[in-house]
Amino acid sequence: MDFGQAAPNPFRLCSGLRVLGYLMILMVAAIIAVTYYAVVIVVWSPRLLHGGLSSAALALAVLVPFHLLLVLLIWSYFMVVFRDPGTVPVNWRPTFDVESLEITSSDSVAHESRLSSESSSGLERRLNIGYCNFCQNNKPPRCHHCSVCQRCVLKMDHHCVWVVNCVGARNYKFFLLFLLYTFLETILDTLALLPHFITFFGDAKNHSSSAQNLAVTFIAFVLNLAFSLSLLCFVVMHSSLVLSNTTTIEVYEKKKAVTWKYDIGRRKNFEQVFGTKKIFWFLPLFSEKDLENIPALGGLEFPMRSDVEA
Template sequence: MAGCKDCNVFQFCKCLRLLGNVMILVVLGLVALSYYPIVVSIYGPVLFDPKATVGQQVGAAFVVVWFHILGGLMLWSYFAAILTCPGHVPDGFRPDVDPEENPEAPVDKSDPRRPRFCRKCQKWKPERAHHCSICGKCVLRMDHHCVWVMNCVGERNYKFFFLFLLYTFLLSLMSMLALLPYFSEFFGGNGGEADDHPANLAVSFMAFVVDIAFSLSLCGFIVMHAKLVAANCTTIEMFEKERIKPWPYDQGLRKNIEEVFGTYWPMWLVPMHSEGQCTSEERIRLRSV
């Protein structure tokens, strides 16, 4: 029975890994789905249309420029989240209080800071680290394994994951608002450009529906992660936090934000590592032999 269960878990993890490879195409396809109607078929041509008014051209330039800025930042954050190692446990790491050497040491099972050992990795786990069965490794300050980024979200790439959510939300919201006047004009009986191109209308409508769905669902997800950042908590620790009061990692709003986004605020929205981030990783490295 145990062998069969192991086999199912293995199959499940393999399926998730394969699904991850498809996700990158899904994300790129979603960007292209909005790019085509907004930049190629609706707003781009206005820039070169001699019949368009200055007001229309300025409006079209605003939409096209912001689409490229948000799209660029979204893809940058996305690939940073995929390609950055989430943070693994260094070889030779030993907890502050090693129960093997000091069996008298107080070990409170409800304390998240207690020394824990990973039987799969045969290594000690630092505080807030968890084993990911899909990656097959322990991940520092693990949040969750994300199929969209084909990677674990942990200490080193949580900022990129959060910015990916934020920029995808802003891009979907902007695309939805940019397509709104086009549809109100079309369904208002004025016809518009779409009359001549039924294929363009179909793509624009599909993009509009997908943008509404994404902006609504991502809004809830961003609020949830913003609350987690503000409280210095991870998705895995959410239930633990309800039990443990006061939460031992809460250092106040500003410090909690800095732990994820860095101490230099102009870099908070840039998908790059900045000073003051990943402080626990440095501490863990110092404690490793």
């Protein structure tokens, strides 16, 4: 079906925000570098190398989890940055092999097109699918057009300038792990730098430490404290969204619904994001079996509650 010429996109200039995202990547690298220098080089390595047995043991208790969390944090971060959140295949059409899969969607900029098919029982069904005027393509359920990326994103949660990418069906887990490990890392860094921060003013007055080390320690402590407090809110918010099977974009839509159609139980909601293999839950990876057996991880089909009509 020909829908004519694509409408002018007034949000095309928003794609310029991607430049800001590249600056954010440099900022993330700078924060990690400053923190690493303060925690490892200035504070705890001297205690490990030149302290007594108890001091060395305490240093190991800090440095081992510090490096473990740092590896997981960076790994998750790069997976969010470089993993495609999911885009709509050209000329996509819905399937409905099982009755639990949603076959309707709506969007404020959608143009509805009607398709008809027959179920296995021979009864005709009407499928209401969204249409994106900008991409000139059909839109699966929970799909939204990103004005920054200039494309439709599957199960779009939001566009994150910190990762220069959209957060969607295929990288949402990695984004959540990045949030979690960054939160835990900043908490650990704050606690690890706290004793040194308390003696900061005494050291500055007595000139017992170099000005560079004092400045780096002070900046690292303040940054990690600020990020840990702000990330706590995001961790709590996204934990609630995962357990209710809701995206950030869908929060308002959910408020208007008596029963949220995608909420199929906390366990299954969680598995739609993290998979069923427990060994992979805390790693930015998916098992091949989960990718094959959980359609929601692909971002095109989503189970619905049986007591909610499509």
